[in-house]
Amino acid sequence: MKLSNRYNRVNILTSIVVLIITGIIYYVVIHFILTEKLDRDLAVEENEINQYINTFHKLPLPASYLDQQIAYKNIKGITPEREFLYTTYYNPKEQENEPGRSLITVVHVNGKAIEVTITKSRVESEDLVRIILLITIGITLLLLLSLLLINRFVLNRLWRPFYSILNRMKAFEVTRMDNIENEPTKIDEFNELNKSVNAMAEKVRQDYKELKSFTDNASHEMMTPLAVINSKLDSLLQTESFTAQQGALLEDIYHATGRLSRLHQSLLLLAKIENNLIPDLQTIELKEMLEAKGRQFQELLEKDGLVLQENLTPVEIKMSRYLADILLNNLFSNALRHNVTGGHIHITLNKEALTISNSGKTVNLQTKIFDRFSKSVESEGMGLGLAITKQICNLYGFRIDYQELDGNHVFTVYFGA
8 A cells, every 4th residue: 555545544534533523522512502592591581580570479471482482380289490401392383393492490479389481492503503513514524525635636746756766766777877867856855865866876886887897807717717727638638648547537627627617607697697788689489499499409309218299389579599599498408307218398389488398306496496506406407507597587577487287397488577
């Protein structure tokens, strides 16, 4: 979830909760104030009746007005206490009952206790409370809508420099040596982010230059002594006769030197692929290359009694022919090296993927088969072939998968990411 969306959600939920709570408090307070006003009006009526009794020593006539009624009742026995009550009020004009508020009090006329009930309609008060409530709800909804729109558009504009910087960081490639352009903004935090990103990019470029220089120098310096060692060994093997023990020692040295030379070449190739230093991009016909590879490996297939089955569809892809040759060589070599006598190799090519399946022993390397120097105990290779294959696929946006199905080792290169 994006930060802006999370902020919007928390902000709106908090606003809704706060507005609901304040709305309830507001409604209760307004209702209490209007009820107090009604009670004061009833008390004024009570005071007028008392003044009339004190002046004329008799009760005023019972009255029934549009929004007020006065009724009397003789009391025998215990005198009730003065109290305010919620009740109903009959409106003679509308001929219906309405919510009302009553004051029940006791007056004394000529030594008699008379219960006086003064009732007022609460319709106007309830209507006023309802109008206030609707206005409050409307303002609340308008406020929430405003917050939503402000958070959606204003915050998106505020965060636009951040996403621009993020996209430029994603597109940054150290091999191009490009600068990450500054995003003009008035926000201090984003300006600081701009400076930090550019400082980081400069540090990465500097480290890359140093690493590239070290790799070039190291590869160049290693090639010379390796060539000298191989040359001296060739001369030594051709000019002298040796005992069987000396011959075995020289043979071990010769093989170890050759292995070291191949390891050096593989690591150098990996460095070039990772740094995109092989730029000869071209359109190649993969079916033709696979058919040629089948012919090249024909003698090795016949030697181990392997059956090659091909189901190839013409497919054109854009990549380096040199790297495509290495990719196919590694996959073919892997299928041959890890096969069994009398086994099989199945190759399928279509627009979506290239699949190479071969019979062989269980290796249980699914999780690390593409790691450098990862190999089975029986393997005589250096463990770099599949790592190089993986890097080639990454370079061109391909995806390579491995799985073991029914005793077959299946490698699939998907041409779409």
